[in-house]
Every structure is written in C-alpha cells, then in structure tokens.
Amino acid sequence: MSINIKPFFVSANVHNSHNYIRDLRSRCFADQENKAKETNLDLVGGFVLEPIGPNRKMGKLANCKSESEPHCVSKNIMKVQNLARIHRIESHHPMENEKKLLVLDLDLTLISGSHKERPFLHQFLTHTYQHYNLVLWSDSMMYRIRRILKKLKMHRHEDYKFSFYMCCNSVVYVQKGRREKKCKPLELIWRQFPAWGPHNSIIIDDMARNFLMNPQSGLEIEKFRGGEDDTLPQLAKYLEKIAGMDNFSTLNHNEWQNV
Ligand SMILES: [Mg+2]
Structure with missing residues (x-):
C-alpha cells in the first residue's frame, strides 16, 4: 500500500491535519477491506457459510449470549475474521508460550x-x-x-x-x-x-x-x-x-x- 504523507507535513492547520489523518485512516481501512473482499471470493463455503457459534473451528470469539451484542453480530464477526485472515503482525520480540x-x-x-x-x-x-x-x-x-x-x-x-x-x-x-x-x-x-x-x-x-x-x-x-x-x-x-x-x-x- 503506498500512501503519500506529504500533505500532512506541509499543512500548518491543525484542523486540516486532523481531517487528513481521518482521510488517511479511512483509506487504510478501505484498502484492508478491499483485500478482505478479494480474499473472500475464494472462501465462499469454507468461511462465509460456516455456522456461527462458540465451537467453530475458525476464530476464538467469545461465547454469544445474544445476537444483538456486537461480538455476536454475524457481519461483525465476518468483517473481523476477513481482516484477521490478511492482517500481518511484525513481531520484534518472540512470544513466550508459557506466558x-x-x-x-x-x-x-x-x-x-x-x-x-x-x-x-x-x-x-x-x-x-x-x-x-x-x-x-x-x-x-x-x-x-x-x-x-x-x-x-x-x-x-x-x-x-x-x-x-x-x-x-x-x-x-x-x-x-x-x-x-x-x-x-x-x-x-x-x-x-x-x-x-x-x-x-x-x-x-x-x-x-x-x-x-x-x-x-x-x-x-x-x-x-x-x-x-x-x-x-x-x-x-x-x-x-x-x-x-x-x-x-x-x-x-x-x-x-x-x-
Ligand atoms: Mg486510550
């Protein structure tokens, strides 16, 4: 993803800077979501059509008490799991299994x-x-x-x-x-x-x-x-x-x- 950050630094106006950050962020999210959608095309049946519940193989989302709670709403779960599929974390200190x-x-x-x-x-x-x-x-x-x-x-x-x-x-x-x-x-x-x-x-x-x-x-x-x-x-x-x-x-x- 290439993002031109020049306008943020040349702007002396705080309000404009905030707007720019908001814009920059929405472009980042849009980019991530587009990637997720592209990825999802290959996953119909294996992912989208899976029943939602605490024992699903994919994901470790908390048990659902009510479908009205955000962590239980299907489209929220799908959105997060689609992003999780393409999201990459760059670790700079190894995770220790016993911790x-x-x-x-x-x-x-x-x-x-x-x-x-x-x-x-x-x-x-x-x-x-x-x-x-x-x-x-x-x-x-x-x-x-x-x-x-x-x-x-x-x-x-x-x-x-x-x-x-x-x-x-x-x-x-x-x-x-x-x-x-x-x-x-x-x-x-x-x-x-x-x-x-x-x-x-x-x-x-x-x-x-x-x-x-x-x-x-x-x-x-x-x-x-x-x-x-x-x-x-x-x-x-x-x-x-x-x-x-x-x-x-x-x-x-x-x-x-x-x-
Ligand atoms: Mg805080």
Missing part, C-alpha cells in the same frame, strides 16, 4: 494526554512481563507510537520487552446498533498466534468500546490525566493473581479492584 498475553493501550492508559508516564509505569511493565507477553495497541499512527515509546525509554527497556506494537491500521469499525464503532479485536492477534485465545489473553484500555468484539477479555481502567495515581500497582497485583489460572474465560474483569 499469557497482555494487550495494553497507550494514551490515557499508560500515559497522560501530555505524554506523562502514569506513576509506576516501568515497575508495572517489569512486574507483569514475568507472567505476560506484552503487546502495545494504540489507536494512533505507528510513527507516533514509536516516537513516544522511545522518548519514555519503553522501546528497548532492559527489564521488559514488547513483543510487537499495533497501531490505528489494525483498529476495526464494527456495527453497534445504528452506529459503527472502533474497536480492537483480539482475533487479529489470535489468528496469527494460535497459542493465545480468550483463555489466556487480557486487554486493558481506558475505553470499553475497544472490547466490543471480545468483551470478556477486556479490563477497563480509569483515564490517566496526570497527577498521583496508584492504578498500575493495583492492576499489577490483579494480573499476578490471575496469571496462574488456566482459563481467563470465566473471569469477570469488571471486578478486578475487589479481588
């Missing part, structure tokens, strides 16, 4: 809006890295993610490593009621790394809508806007407590502060 998977958001989860570290950030990552493969997934451009991680010395830390980063190009729009909402479907990771699924993965974010396609794996935390905050040490305790469990699928992460 669970921890997917972390960046903005307002690990850092504030002004890029200040959430208190105890490095201790949190060092501690959780003992039990979890770390993945960072931000709804932001990859160059910005890398720039922030480098600035905060998270990029090549000697005490913890991120297996890979995911950016806005991997965020998917799914239908929720009459609207489309952005979310971070873990299926995109699970498809490429089949040792991980709902039983051993957790995603932490300050926005619950990012869990629309895997609500059971999501843990929502308070937004960090600066100042004193002890969320990460509390979270580290919870993650350590559940790390030894065989199956996360039965946990209710909404209760994480009471455990």
Whole structure:
C-alpha cells in the first residue's frame, strides 16, 4: 500500500491535519477491506457459510449470549475474521508460550494526554512481563507510537520487552446498533498466534468500546490525566493473581479492584 504523507507535513492547520489523518485512516481501512473482499471470493463455503457459534473451528470469539451484542453480530464477526485472515503482525520480540498475553493501550492508559508516564509505569511493565507477553495497541499512527515509546525509554527497556506494537491500521469499525464503532479485536492477534485465545489473553484500555468484539477479555481502567495515581500497582497485583489460572474465560474483569 503506498500512501503519500506529504500533505500532512506541509499543512500548518491543525484542523486540516486532523481531517487528513481521518482521510488517511479511512483509506487504510478501505484498502484492508478491499483485500478482505478479494480474499473472500475464494472462501465462499469454507468461511462465509460456516455456522456461527462458540465451537467453530475458525476464530476464538467469545461465547454469544445474544445476537444483538456486537461480538455476536454475524457481519461483525465476518468483517473481523476477513481482516484477521490478511492482517500481518511484525513481531520484534518472540512470544513466550508459557506466558499469557497482555494487550495494553497507550494514551490515557499508560500515559497522560501530555505524554506523562502514569506513576509506576516501568515497575508495572517489569512486574507483569514475568507472567505476560506484552503487546502495545494504540489507536494512533505507528510513527507516533514509536516516537513516544522511545522518548519514555519503553522501546528497548532492559527489564521488559514488547513483543510487537499495533497501531490505528489494525483498529476495526464494527456495527453497534445504528452506529459503527472502533474497536480492537483480539482475533487479529489470535489468528496469527494460535497459542493465545480468550483463555489466556487480557486487554486493558481506558475505553470499553475497544472490547466490543471480545468483551470478556477486556479490563477497563480509569483515564490517566496526570497527577498521583496508584492504578498500575493495583492492576499489577490483579494480573499476578490471575496469571496462574488456566482459563481467563470465566473471569469477570469488571471486578478486578475487589479481588
Ligand atoms: Mg486510550
């Protein structure tokens, strides 16, 4: 995919820049979806016509309680699985089989809006890295993610490593009621790394809508806007407590502060 990014840098107008980013992103999604459609042409019967349910061979989406929930709506599942089929993650640190998977958001989860570290950030990552493969997934451009991680010395830390980063190009729009909402479907990771699924993965974010396609794996935390905050040490305790469990699928992460 070739994208001309020149207009973004020559524009001094913030409003135009935002418009440009929106346009750039929609072109990325359109490109991904077109690829998915092309791929899908070869898959009729093997994919599209498969019955939807928790025991399907393909995909590890959470059990469906109601067809009205976004993660149970057939076209959302198809959209995510089609993208998962062509989505490629470039890993820069190997995933360790004995560790669970921890997917972390960046903005307002690990850092504030002004890029200040959430208190105890490095201790949190060092501690959780003992039990979890770390993945960072931000709804932001990859160059910005890398720039922030480098600035905060998270990029090549000697005490913890991120297996890979995911950016806005991997965020998917799914239908929720009459609207489309952005979310971070873990299926995109699970498809490429089949040792991980709902039983051993957790995603932490300050926005619950990012869990629309895997609500059971999501843990929502308070937004960090600066100042004193002890969320990460509390979270580290919870993650350590559940790390030894065989199956996360039965946990209710909404209760994480009471455990
Ligand atoms: Mg966020």
